Amino acid sequence: MLGTVSHIISRRFASRMVKPGVKVPNEIHLGTKASNVEKNLPRERRVKAWEKAGEDKNSWFKRKYAHVHARESKREAARQTHVKRMVNAQSQHQDHRAKFSKRNVISSLRSNPLMEYVYGTNSVVSALRANKREYFSRILYYGGLPLEIQQLAKSAGISLESVDKHRLNLLTNYAVHNNVVLETKSLQLPEIKALGPYNLENQTFSYQESFFDELQERNQEFIVKEGKQFPLGIFLDEVVDPHNLGAIIRSAYFLGADFMVLSRRNCAPLTPAVSKTSSGATELLPIFTVDKPLDFFTKSQTEGGWTFVASGMTKNDKFSQKKRLGASDLRGMLQELPVMLVVGNEGAGVRTNLEMRSDFLVEIPQGRETSGTSSVDSLNVSVATAILLNNLLN
Numbered sequence: 001m002l003g004t005v006s007h008i009i010s011r012r013f014a015s016r017m018v019k020p021g022v023k024v025p026n027e028i029h030l031g032t033k034a035s036n037v038e039k040n041l042p043r044e045r046r047v048k049a050w051e052k053a054g055e056d057k058n059s060w061f062k063r064k065y066a067h068v069h070a071r072e073s074k075r076e077a078a079r080q081t082h083v084k085r086m087v088n089a090q091s092q093h094q095d096h097r098a099k100f101s102k103r104n105v106i107s108s109l110r111s112n113p114l115m116e117y118v119y120g121t122n123s124v125v126s127a128l129r130a131n132k133r134e135y136f137s138r139i140l141y142y143g144g145l146p147l148e149i150q151q152l153a154k155s156a157g158i159s160l161e162s163v164d165k166h167r168l169n170l171l172t173n174y175a176v177h178n179n180v181v182l183e184t185k186s187l188q189l190p191e192i193k194a195l196g197p198y199n200l201e202n203q204t205f206s207y208q209e210s211f212f213d214e215l216q217e218r219n220q221e222f223i224v225k226e227g228k229q230f231p232l233g234i235f236l237d238e239v240v241d242p243h244n245l246g247a248i249i250r251s252a253y254f255l256g257a258d259f260m261v262l263s264r265r266n267c268a269p270l271t272p273a274v275s276k277t278s279s280g281a282t283e284l285l286p287i288f289t290v291d292k293p294l295d296f297f298t299k300s301q302t303e304g305g306w307t308f309v310a311s312g313m314t315k316n317d318k319f320s321q322k323k324r325l326g327a328s329d330l331r332g333m334l335q336e337l338p339v340m341l342v343v344g345n346e347g348a349g350v351r352t353n354l355e356m357r358s359d360f361l362v363e364i365p366q367g368r369e370t371s372g373t374s375s376v377d378s379l380n381v382s383v384a385t386a387i388l389l390n391n392l393l394n
Contacts, residue, residue, distance in 0.1 A: 189270065200224075208299075245274050247278070249287075
């Protein structure tokens, strides 16, 4: 047993004395502390550009990139100039908006569709004088306000509001408003069923007004002057142009007609444009509406003794020949009986059923012979009405 142990020990000692056949690299450093690999690698230091040129770093960069600095300086100067321009433009924009500081997009719109905006100096003055509307809200104006409107507004307790002109343009749809607009309730026209008898002593005539499905007797004064002893009214049927309607109202009020009746279903409504065209006469002339023109004609003729004269181009038939009158034949008619002048559509004239229900037909003769090539074959309805009214009243 002891021999075996000694044999193993001797073999281990002998193996240590024998050198290995393979040489371990860096054997001398094994067992010591770890070596640094980087210091064993070859190193090459890059020479800088300014070192090659023999200059210091700052002077080399200034020389090399001087043009870049100049270009950047120009860009910066341009940018500063642009910033100044933008600041100036923004300042100008703010100054421009400051001029319209009273302008409000929401307030420029009509907040209440039931309100109406009467424009023009004469229309506003007439509306305030007549006081036929239910109420007045306020007066909007730009610049100076006429003294008469100021006094009427003060006496009626109407507020005045100074606004910019753009708002007035919006409220009037860019019409000629003379820098004054009256915000008010729409003009309500009474509906009548028939015209009644007249009273020459009191210079009045009666009419039946439809009020909540009930008929009420009312009286209306009329003008008595030389050549006119009876009332004169105008009935409009299918007059759809608001400017023609306004012109007819203006002529009727100026020449001395007592009142006007509109067919409710087919005539233009009394809008601010009509009031402006009539120069405010819409507020001053008594105006009524009729729902059934044929019944109105019949009842007024039989119960009130009124004479209806329809204007327009008369036809060459037996029916028209019996009723035909010349424009000069109208003179003196108001000395004998009350008259309703019937005026029809701008193009077609009075409807046939109303012509047949009328007592007379009148036509304005043409003063020039035409060969059929002229497009002027009739008068404007407002001009024709004024001519017929002049013949009736003179």
